Amino acid sequence: MQLHPILASLRHHKLTSLLLMLQVTLTCAIVCNVASLIATRIGNISLATGIQEPGLSSLYVTDVNHGGDPLAQHTADLAALRALPGVRSAAAVDNSLPLGQSGFSSTTCDSKSDADHAHQLHTSKARGCGQAGIYAGGPGEIATLGVRLVEGRDFQPGEYVTRGPDGPAAVPAAILSRSLAEHLFPGQDALGKDIYVGQKVIRVVGITDTVLADHLDEPASDCWTMFWPILPTRADVLYLLRSDPKDQAQLLKQAHETLLRINPERILREERSYTELRHAYFQRDYTMIGLLLASALGLLLVTAIGIAGLAGFWVQQRTRQIGIRRAIGATRRDVLRHFQAENLLIVGAGIVLGLGLAVALNMLLVREYGVAPLPYAYPLLTAMLLLAVGQVAVLNPALHASRIPPATATRNL
Amino acid sequence: MLGYYLRLAIASLKRTPVITGLMVTAIGLGIGASMTMITVLHVMSGDPLPGRSADIYYPHLDPLTLDDPNNDAADNFTWPDALALLKSGPAPHQAAMSGGSVLVRPERRELQPFYADGRFTTPDIFSLFGLSFLEGGGWSQADEEARARVVVLSHSFAHKLFGTVPAVGRTVRFEDTDFRVIGVVADWQPSPKFYTGDSYAMFSGPDGYFLPLHTAVELKFGVNGDVDCWANSSYDAMTTSPGCTWLQYWVELKDPSQVAAYAQFLHDYSAEQKKAGRFQRPPDHARLDGLMPWLRAKHLVPDDVQLQLWLALGFLLVCMTNIVCLLLAKFLRRRNEISVRRALGARRRDIFLQFSVEAAMVGLAGGALGLVLAQLGLWSVRQRPDDYARLARMDLSLLLWTLALAVGASLLAGMVPAWRASGQAPAAQLKAE
Numbered sequence: 001m002q003l004h005p006i007l008a009s010l011r012h013h014k015l016t017s018l019l020l021m022l023q024v025t026l027t028c029a030i031v032c033n034v035a036s037l038i039a040t041r042i043g044n045i046s047l048a049t050g051i052q053e054p055g056l057s058s059l060y061v062t063d064v065n066h067g068g069d070p071l072a073q074h075t076a077d078l079a080a081l082r083a084l085p086g087v088r089s090a091a092a093v094d095n096s097l098p099l100g101q102s103g104f105s106s107t108t109c110d111s112k113s114d115a116d117h118a119h120q121l122h123t124s125k126a127r128g129c130g131q132a133g134i135y136a137g138g139p140g141e142i143a144t145l146g147v148r149l150v151e152g153r154d155f156q157p158g159e160y161v162t163r164g165p166d167g168p169a170a171v172p173a174a175i176l177s178r179s180l181a182e183h184l185f186p187g188q189d190a191l192g193k194d195i196y197v198g199q200k201v202i203r204v205v206g207i208t209d210t211v212l213a214d215h216l217d218e219p220a221s222d223c224w225t226m227f228w229p230i231l232p233t234r235a236d237v238l239y240l241l242r243s244d245p246k247d248q249a250q251l252l253k254q255a256h257e258t259l260l261r262i263n264p265e266r267i268l269r270e271e272r273s274y275t276e277l278r279h280a281y282f283q284r285d286y287t288m289i290g291l292l293l294a295s296a297l298g299l300l301l302v303t304a305i306g307i308a309g310l311a312g313f314w315v316q317q318r319t320r321q322i323g324i325r326r327a328i329g330a331t332r333r334d335v336l337r338h339f340q341a342e343n344l345l346i347v348g349a350g351i352v353l354g355l356g357l358a359v360a361l362n363m364l365l366v367r368e369y370g371v372a373p374l375p376y377a378y379p380l381l382t383a384m385l386l387l388a389v390g391q392v393a394v395l396n397p398a399l400h401a402s403r404i405p406p407a408t409a410t411r412n413l
Numbered sequence: 414m415l416g417y418y419l420r421l422a423i424a425s426l427k428r429t430p431v432i433t434g435l436m437v438t439a440i441g442l443g444i445g446a447s448m449t450m451i452t453v454l455h456v457m458s459g460d461p462l463p464g465r466s467a468d469i470y471y472p473h474l475d476p477l478t479l480d481d482p483n484n485d486a487a488d489n490f491t492w493p494d495a496l497a498l499l500k501s502g503p504a505p506h507q508a509a510m511s512g513g514s515v516l517v518r519p520e521r522r523e524l525q526p527f528y529a530d531g532r533f534t535t536p537d538i539f540s541l542f543g544l545s546f547l548e549g550g551g552w553s554q555a556d557e558e559a560r561a562r563v564v565v566l567s568h569s570f571a572h573k574l575f576g577t578v579p580a581v582g583r584t585v586r587f588e589d590t591d592f593r594v595i596g597v598v599a600d601w602q603p604s605p606k607f608y609t610g611d612s613y614a615m616f617s618g619p620d621g622y623f624l625p626l627h628t629a630v631e632l633k634f635g636v637n638g639d640v641d642c643w644a645n646s647s648y649d650a651m652t653t654s655p656g657c658t659w660l661q662y663w664v665e666l667k668d669p670s671q672v673a674a675y676a677q678f679l680h681d682y683s684a685e686q687k688k689a690g691r692f693q694r695p696p697d698h699a700r701l702d703g704l705m706p707w708l709r710a711k712h713l714v715p716d717d718v719q720l721q722l723w724l725a726l727g728f729l730l731v732c733m734t735n736i737v738c739l740l741l742a743k744f745l746r747r748r749n750e751i752s753v754r755r756a757l758g759a760r761r762r763d764i765f766l767q768f769s770v771e772a773a774m775v776g777l778a779g780g781a782l783g784l785v786l787a788q789l790g791l792w793s794v795r796q797r798p799d800d801y802a803r804l805a806r807m808d809l810s811l812l813l814w815t816l817a818l819a820v821g822a823s824l825l826a827g828m829v830p831a832w833r834a835s836g837q838a839p840a841a842q843l844k845a846e
Contacts (some may be wrong), residue, residue: 313742
């Protein structure tokens, strides 16, 4: 393979070749970063919540008549819900679920002194402390969510308390997620220890596997959560139902009718399966993935079109030269190779520049938008992809060129 | 001559239908994506009160304690501070307000009770922001202080509750209290909904009702938005506590002397409060922000939307490079034709014009396609669940901008190739062939 004729023809088409190279550079830089953004978003949407998602449904109920007895109402509602066909378990909880985008959290510490220290500093990021999401609910919450207990036990019936106007006076027990337990008591067994939340001292009676908070913030603390045994006593309550996944739609409809039959004076909202809730939480990520994927494919397509179109023009323009080269002994394979190598040279140069630009662009994105730094694999994959796209795009025009008969040289154009 | 160039351009484009189609598609995609995102950005960063925004200001006081981790002045106001400003602040119009959510129990039997968002506000809000009354009017300062059970409804909210009959004089039940409707205002939806002060609510739906702030506080209606308390206080005492900020406060100041006087007033008030031992921080933390600078500092455009805009513009850039490249190759292939035309007396600028016409045609077709794609893109944006999404619509000026961008982009893309083509010497090519 001789490099000389290729370089000569590139010199002849300096501006056009440079432009094509520029296009490849831009495409490479953008596609590298888009691929990395897609990977981040896919990481988001495939995050495990720690609950058994299929088969879980929820209804958010607000009593519009103040002054009733919420506890009695919830007991009656739960009895009716549990009696519905297909319901395996049900629970009444405060309006808080993993990824439910509403809930509350508190500064939680491993000792009284650390709690006082954190209070003085006005921060939950003090030594021995962390901001932990609280899932408060009545009996059956852990079983209905399908959360796995790895140590200890579920709450006992006597441990459930009610909430006063300023929150529960005392909470006898808490079940911590494993990552909260490990954060508060590194290297020790948290089971049986006490945690300090505001003025409260709470005994840890159980440890669960991962349970995600109601919204995502920082990966390190997204799983710092705990369960409290509190019977909902406010006008709003969230009912959780577990059933066979295929019965969920039917069950939600029946639950709606049942609840309104027991007491029509209330508003039902957010009647949905957990799958829908999860999808709603990650809606923006799904949108972004779609847009990023479409633009990456679009860019590759446009670049492929550019390469094929340009090669096509070049073949037409150089028909006579190709004929002459054929006449003086170049084989069809030589002509094919010529165009393929030419493409390799332009695309390769574009990729080399593009990788540099990709890193620069990524640094900018990291600074402005806090995206993840580019992993090494993506530039390599993108480079290979672009080389392949270039070769595929040039193949047809190059084959066309290789079929130009030597006799063309003798013809006058 | 232009007609002749047009015919030449059409003939030339027709000779390579695939490449022409692909060029038009590429520029259409680039323009469509860019205009979709530019429209979204335009909607999100527009002026909410055209013609009035320059006179609207947001004051800041700093009642926070010294050990509070937030070093900046508070965003919202405490109840005592808002009342003090209302009483003595030297401004033609000013109002304290908060978002709220109440349970509405309609008279009409077919309507279920529902929760509705509205504004709890002092009476000057209507003249401050220039809301227009369709029926009746607002309430007086005396009504405000007497905690009158009166309410002003938006047109569509009144229509929902009472149908087409006049609403003024009717009664509507909020939570457990009856309110007399005293006015109906035209639906008011400034975009962004700046007066909420809350970045999360800036693109939420219009307020259905406006009712006296004192009345809402007395009835303990539920407040929407950021409530920040640093003194230990129960939730019920929050509204009137000197240690909780939750109110937004807006003033109208018509000229620089009024602005200076108000800023001085804020400073003096803060100094007075510090002397009295209520404020701990220095009085120069008090300040006055103009509406537009205040909005810009809020960074209302989410990162995702900004990334999408950059992505779209990057796509357009690649498409343009692509078209420059293809047009250049295409024009240079026609050296013979150029040489002949030059030899027959065509000037350089004739050739330049001829090829520019061809580039512009690609641009026009691409722009038209881009316009269709942008409408499709905006439709898909409106399907997103975000608050801003339903506002994403193109107006006439943006429509014209789209076309201008498309033709501009393709003319720019055609310029280099046309210039190179016109640089062809008249006879050189003829000799060679």
